[in-house]
Amino acid sequence: MKKNVFLLTMVAGTLLMSGCASKKDLENCQNENRELTENYQNVKEQLAASKARVASLEDQLAQQKRNAAALQRSLDKSLSNANANNVNISKLVDQINESNQYIRHLVEVKSKSDSLNMVLTNNLTRSLSREEMKEVDVRVLKGVVYISLADNMLYKSGSYEINDRAEETLRKIAKIIMDYKDYDVLIEGNTDNVPVNTAAPSMKNIRNNWDLSALRASSVVQYLQDRFGVAPKRLTAGGRGEYNPVASNNTEVGKQRNRRTQIIITPKLDQFMDLIDKAPEEKK
Template sequence: MNKKILAMTFAVGCLVLGSCASKKDLENCQNENKELTKNYQDSKEQLAASRARVASLEDQLAQAKKDYAALQGSLDKSLANAGQNNISIEKLVDQINESNQYIRHLVEVKSKSDSLNMVLTNNLTRSLSKEEMKEVDVQVLKGVVYISLADNMLYKSGSYEINDRAAETLSKIAKIIKDYKDYDVLIEGNTDNVPVNSSAASMKNIRNNWDLSCLRASSVVQALQNQYGVDPKRLTAGGRGEYNPITNNNSDVAKQRNRRTQIIITPKLDQFMDLIDKAPEEK
């Protein structure tokens, strides 16, 4: 009888120990899963930025190939008609070399710009919380950084006045803008195609969606200047009304996507003008 009791006690002990071990394994798995999820999100963000840079470089390379092919065609034609062509082969070769050098220069400048944009985008996305990222979309398209903010996150309902909830997000965006002093900033308001209800108290003196989009952009510009210290010389406010949709207006969700304000960050125009001035002269 004592042996039976002893055996049963031993079996129960094994079950208890096994249960504890399983619980500990489960906790370890859960912690590992959290870490993997975080790593996956970070990798996803880095991949998106890398893809944008690759696309921009591919565009630049394609244009360089077209320019080179055109010049090479001119050289071939000149060689075929050397006796009748007044342009010397040596002069054309010099032009090709100068053009190739200019193309390489453009590629280097563009690559530098793309790298800065990628760092800017990464710094911005990392500064925003997961909740903010649900209402803020950040993209790099052809060397330009687009930050798209939902109107219900920025403004009071049916108004162009900025609400309190947007303050923290705008402060983070303003810090990034101030860190990159060599970039200009365009604030662009967009609406859906629903006519403005001018009878509402907050909409008085607003005739249509043109007015609303411009006033919303102006509100963001003034907030960046007055509350967060962004140099107003770098800022431009503009509205596109309902005429720049990113999707159709056939549903409430689609209309909500079209109601947005974009903060567009671009290198200053005079930098591109300097590049044009450095282009090889035709001889």
């Protein structure tokens, strides 16, 4: 009997101990489960945050790619514009070089013209006597040779007819004109402001100083043509009346200076315009 009671006690103790152990394990499992659940939740949240971060980085990367593409297009456009500007600059430099070459050409032409005019002037002044030089004024102005002759050495008193005294001087001038065949000659008559004496026999049919100046210029033109063989196509006669004075008409000396005939020797206009219009050929 005692033996059976002991056995029952042992079994009860064993069962009691076994029940206690299972409850502790359960609590441990529950705690572990909660910890794992918390860890899982944390990892899940971290994963979500990482995905959000990755998405944000991907958006940033896409934006950077778009920015890079825009910058590349801008760079390509700038390079294209730079190339176009280089071409334009090159063309501008070529145009400047051509202009400089043309300017040098014009300077050479002017220098050549000035040199010829100086030679012409020197030849003419050397051929004139000391007495003739008192009544003949020779000047070069802006590439044109002006020979100014006093009316009393050219014309008969109160007339437009050439006097005998003028022949030798006009002969020398005609020789210069003949030597320079590439020059045209304008004969220009000028008077003072004293009205023409229409009652004088020599002034018959002359209305005013315009008529007198034009007729005097025409007389010189025909004299050069008829006496010395100057080609008429090179000659032009013109009258300026009293309207181109070189001195005041308030004094006798001034009036005397204004009563003059000018022989103006210039390069032929068509040849001169050809020189101006025609740029020099480019050197290859």
